[in-house]
Amino acid sequence: MMRKLALPVLAAVARALLGRRTRRAIALVMGGLLVALGYVALRPAPPGEKLTPKERERIYAALLKHVERGGPNHLHSRRLYHYAPPFAEAAGANVHVVQAAALLHDATKEDGKGEPKEKFCTHGEQGADLTKAVLSEIGKSETFTETASEAVREHMGPCGFNWSYLSRRFMSKFCDRKFPKPSSAEAKVLYDIDMLDLMTVDGVVKVAELRQKNPEFEKEPLEASVRSGPDSAWKSVVDAKQTLLTEKAKSCGAALAEHTKTFVDGLDFAKVTDVPALKQAAAAYLVASPLPSCLPVVPPLTDGPSP
Numbered sequence: 001m002m003r004k005l006a007l008p009v010l011a012a013v014a015r016a017l018l019g020r021r022t023r024r025a026i027a028l029v030m031g032g033l034l035v036a037l038g039y040v041a042l043r044p045a046p047p048g049e050k051l052t053p054k055e056r057e058r059i060y061a062a063l064l065k066h067v068e069r070g071g072p073n074h075l076h077s078r079r080l081y082h083y084a085p086p087f088a089e090a091a092g093a094n095v096h097v098v099q100a101a102a103l104l105h106d107a108t109k110e111d112g113k114g115e116p117k118e119k120f121c122t123h124g125e126q127g128a129d130l131t132k133a134v135l136s137e138i139g140k141s142e143t144f145t146e147t148a149s150e151a152v153r154e155h156m157g158p159c160g161f162n163w164s165y166l167s168r169r170f171m172s173k174f175c176d177r178k179f180p181k182p183s184s185a186e187a188k189v190l191y192d193i194d195m196l197d198l199m200t201v202d203g204v205v206k207v208a209e210l211r212q213k214n215p216e217f218e219k220e221p222l223e224a225s226v227r228s229g230p231d232s233a234w235k236s237v238v239d240a241k242q243t244l245l246t247e248k249a250k251s252c253g254a255a256l257a258e259h260t261k262t263f264v265d266g267l268d269f270a271k272v273t274d275v276p277a278l279k280q281a282a283a284a285y286l287v288a289s290p291l292p293s294c295l296p297v298v299p300p301l302t303d304g305p306s307p
């Protein structure tokens with residue numbers, strides 16, 4: 001009872017003691033503190049603004065100006081575009097903002113500024129600028145544009161420390177810098193679907209291929225690139241799973257990790273000795289064990305103007 005009364009009594013005493021201006025100043029400082037501490041989001045949630053079919057085509061065309069058609073970045077961005085609806089709906093995010101951001105989030109990975117490593121480590125910032133330019137150009141509102149652009153800036157991961165490997169997660173270790181964390185619901189969903197795509201069997205093949213072919217990485221046996229090395233593709237799956245943010249993505253991530261682990265554990269590296277053999281093994285596994293149904297099925301790629 002005493003506790004219940006304490007706050008109103010204190011507030012009344014403060015009101016009696018303080019002038020109007022002082023109270024307003026204190027309220028402003030308190031509000032600023034809450035924003036700074038992340039308890040109150042400064043950016044309002046985007047309204048129910050949507051993308052028209054024509055706008056989708058223009059955003060997709062902007063992506064294709066920057067990445068190779070049919071290449072890994074094109075296909076990955078398209079998959080995220082199709083994954084977006086159920087995860088955005090479950091998280092209360094604007095599906096259309098997430099889809100616009102999904103199409104453009106990796107658009108500067110191929111022709112962005114800087115030498116390869118710098119380009120990779122800054123593709124969130126460069127992609128955010130591109131997203132802003134594309135969405136402003138097609139006439140989306142400032143809130144829509146800002147929310148999508150910030151989601152792209154904040155999609156870099158997985159970051160932080162992986163205690164099960166006693167090692168930093170991939171992005172923190174490789175880029176050795178800090179990245180902003182996803183702040184809006186839309187940014188969290190974009191981050192999560194990007195991580196889920198990394199956790200699939202194809203995601204493992206992509207990382208292993210990168211480690212085998214990219215001169216940035218030291219030469220290592222295929223098995224090290226896939227599962228046994230300190231920075232293996234399997235470690236990336238664990239890194240990604242540990243950082244998922246939204247509830248639906250967490251439960252999908254658990255199913256995906258299980259599915260991918262069965263593939264990785266079942267590989268016989270006496271037979272699977274190179275990247276083409278790994279790709280063949282992955283294709284055969286996916287025929288026998290399709291992806292968990294929490295990931296929406298992506299329609300086949302066409303030459304048409306729609307993603």
Ligand SMILES: [Fe+2]
Nearest residue numbers: 105106123155
């Ligand atoms: Fe990315």
